[in-house]
Amino acid sequence: MIPSGYGRLRAFLRFAIPLAFIPAMTLAGALFLDKKRYLLVSLGIAVSALLLFDAAYESRRSSSGSAAAAAVMTALAVTGRLIPVIKPSAAIIILTGIWLGPETGFLTGALTALLSNMIFGQGPWTPFQMLAWGLTGLIAGYLSRPLKKSRIALTAFGLAAGAAYSLLMDVYTVLSSYGEFTPALYYASVLNALPFTLSYMISDALFLFVLSEPLGKKLERLKKRLIE
Amino acid sequence: MIRFSDKHPAVTALYFISVTGIAMFVPHPVILLLSLAGALSYYLIRGEASARFLCFTAGLALLMTLINPLLSHRGETVLFFINLRPFTLEALLYGANAALLAAGVIVRMNSFSKIMTTEKVLCLIGRFSPRLSAVISAAVRSVPLFSSYYRHVSSFRALCRGYDSEPTPYDRAKESMEAFSATVGIALEGSIDAADSMDARGWQNGHRTASSRFVFGQNDAAAMIYIALSASVCIAAAASGLLDFDFYPVIADYGRGLFPLTSLVSYAFLSFYPAVSECVWHIMWKKRKTEKYPDAEALREYNRREAEK
Numbered sequence: 001m002i003p004s005g006y007g008r009l010r011a012f013l014r015f016a017i018p019l020a021f022i023p024a025m026t027l028a029g030a031l032f033l034d035k036k037r038y039l040l041v042s043l044g045i046a047v048s049a050l051l052l053f054d055a056a057y058e059s060r061r062s063s064s065g066s067a068a069a070a071a072v073m074t075a076l077a078v079t080g081r082l083i084p085v086i087k088p089s090a091a092i093i094i095l096t097g098i099w100l101g102p103e104t105g106f107l108t109g110a111l112t113a114l115l116s117n118m119i120f121g122q123g124p125w126t127p128f129q130m131l132a133w134g135l136t137g138l139i140a141g142y143l144s145r146p147l148k149k150s151r152i153a154l155t156a157f158g159l160a161a162g163a164a165y166s167l168l169m170d171v172y173t174v175l176s177s178y179g180e181f182t183p184a185l186y187y188a189s190v191l192n193a194l195p196f197t198l199s200y201m202i203s204d205a206l207f208l209f210v211l212s213e214p215l216g217k218k219l220e221r222l223k224k225r226l227i228e
Numbered sequence: 229m230i231r232f233s234d235k236h237p238a239v240t241a242l243y244f245i246s247v248t249g250i251a252m253f254v255p256h257p258v259i260l261l262l263s264l265a266g267a268l269s270y271y272l273i274r275g276e277a278s279a280r281f282l283c284f285t286a287g288l289a290l291l292m293t294l295i296n297p298l299l300s301h302r303g304e305t306v307l308f309f310i311n312l313r314p315f316t317l318e319a320l321l322y323g324a325n326a327a328l329l330a331a332g333v334i335v336r337m338n339s340f341s342k343i344m345t346t347e348k349v350l351c352l353i354g355r356f357s358p359r360l361s362a363v364i365s366a367a368v369r370s371v372p373l374f375s376s377y378y379r380h381v382s383s384f385r386a387l388c389r390g391y392d393s394e395p396t397p398y399d400r401a402k403e404s405m406e407a408f409s410a411t412v413g414i415a416l417e418g419s420i421d422a423a424d425s426m427d428a429r430g431w432q433n434g435h436r437t438a439s440s441r442f443v444f445g446q447n448d449a450a451a452m453i454y455i456a457l458s459a460s461v462c463i464a465a466a467a468s469g470l471l472d473f474d475f476y477p478v479i480a481d482y483g484r485g486l487f488p489l490t491s492l493v494s495y496a497f498l499s500f501y502p503a504v505s506e507c508v509w510h511i512m513w514k515k516r517k518t519e520k521y522p523d524a525e526a527l528r529e530y531n532r533r534e535a536e537k
Contacts, residue, residue, distance in 0.1 A: 064431040124252060
């Protein structure tokens with residue numbers, strides 16, 4: 001690859017973000033800003049984490065096949081989010097992570113949040129959603145061996161992923177709406193979001209249970225054909 | 229005169245980041261009021277307002293206002309007691325402040341989502357991350373494509389089933405699952421072709437170029453400077469603690485003097501910029517039209533009368 005100006009910038013960011021930016025932001029937030037600035041620091045860290053992934057993704061060699069597959073799975077997950085109440089998006093992201101690897105899983109999750117928010121509304125919550133769904137795909141990718149083996153483990157993972165996503169976004173809700181973080185406010189917002197949490201958990205587990213067999217077979221075949 | 233929504237994506241991004249950023253991190257009531265007023269005026273002037281969205285936002289704001297005093301009992305001025313717990317004026321106003329913030333951000337972000345279309349996002353990130361842009365543009369194209377695949381497959385399956393018996397809900401669910409599965413199959417097979425064609429066009433070789441239809445002109449530069457100036461006055465005032473505002477234990481405004489006032493005025497300039505710019509654009513448009521076609525209105529009137537006869 002010919003190193004262009006942007007190539008150098010990406011190479012710089014790959015070292016600067018984890019070694020300098022994120023520690024500096026955390027320290028500055030703890031030392032110089034009062035506690036009402038939690039959201040500023042966490043938003044900064046979320047955005048730089050996504051930027052770090054992007055810089056790394058651009059710099060390393062990845063096959064065209066995994067990029068094309070990520071685009072297809074993202075489109076499927078975005079389409080799935082249009083279905084009311086029970087949404088297969090997270091299940092599709094998890095299956096992508098399991099079958100196509102953690103990197104593609106993260107990419108699919110993050111892009112699903114970014115692109116579906118073009119329909120549902122962008123906002124300061126977008127980086128957090130991107131991270132939350134991206135991590136769902138990433139963790140599924142790392143746990144792929146046990147999750148491929150048993151359907152019960154997969155369903156349990158779906159329940160956990162739905163709950164974790166909702167609990168993580170509740171942290172954002174509290175920080176953004178009240179500026180401070182107290183256990184009482186957090187419990188209240190968790191209770192407030194309980195119907196959503198349940199719907200995420202149920203739809204993740206349900207779709208993972210139903211889709212794992214047919215979609216897994218197709219993804220397996222895709223992987224085989226792309227490697228050939 | 230370029231319309232606010234047609235400016236360069238960098239201007240749009242800078243504007244929305246600075247205006248919402250300041251509202252979110254400087255929770256001064258006047259700033260939040262200005263933010264909501266500016267956002268609402270632009271939302272209404274754009275002419276795509278929906279009553280449902282406004283009702284939802286208002287309901288959310290009301291809920292947030294009332295929840296805080298029920299959970300938080302800080303503050304000196306007790307209005308009344310609920311279950312022996314004080315309901316304070318300060319907590320109520322704090323909740324109202326948070327509600328103002330949320331409503332302002334939601335309305336502003338609604339306009340942002342409508343203006344910031346995918347090709348603008350791609351224009352912004354295209355040079356820094358060409359590979360990601362390729363994935364995004366492929367994904368965006370695929371969303372309507374897959375919906376149409378899904379419709380094709382499910383209508384064909386319905387045809388195969390025939391009209392002998394009314395399908396039970398279980399059959400319907402099973403059918404839609406099968407149609408979904410077939411759609412995924414088509415989509416993934418297509419992705420293999422897409423990968424081959426990406427390789428044929430040099431996916432891994434050399435560096436990728438990016439092109440976009442947006443040109444950064446003088447107009448955009450002027451807008452950028454205007455936004456940066458008015459935002460930096462606010463940020464400077466906030467960083468020096470002049471816009472601090474406390475609700476607990478009693479309401480206290482620390483911003484006295486000329487500088488905080490200047491910063492509030494400059495935030496008003498920032499917040500109302502799109503609404504004013506849109507208004508000016510409409511007026512100019514009308515003026516130019518009547519200059520160029522002075523008799524257009526008279527002709528339309530004449531045609532209408534003729535048609536009525």
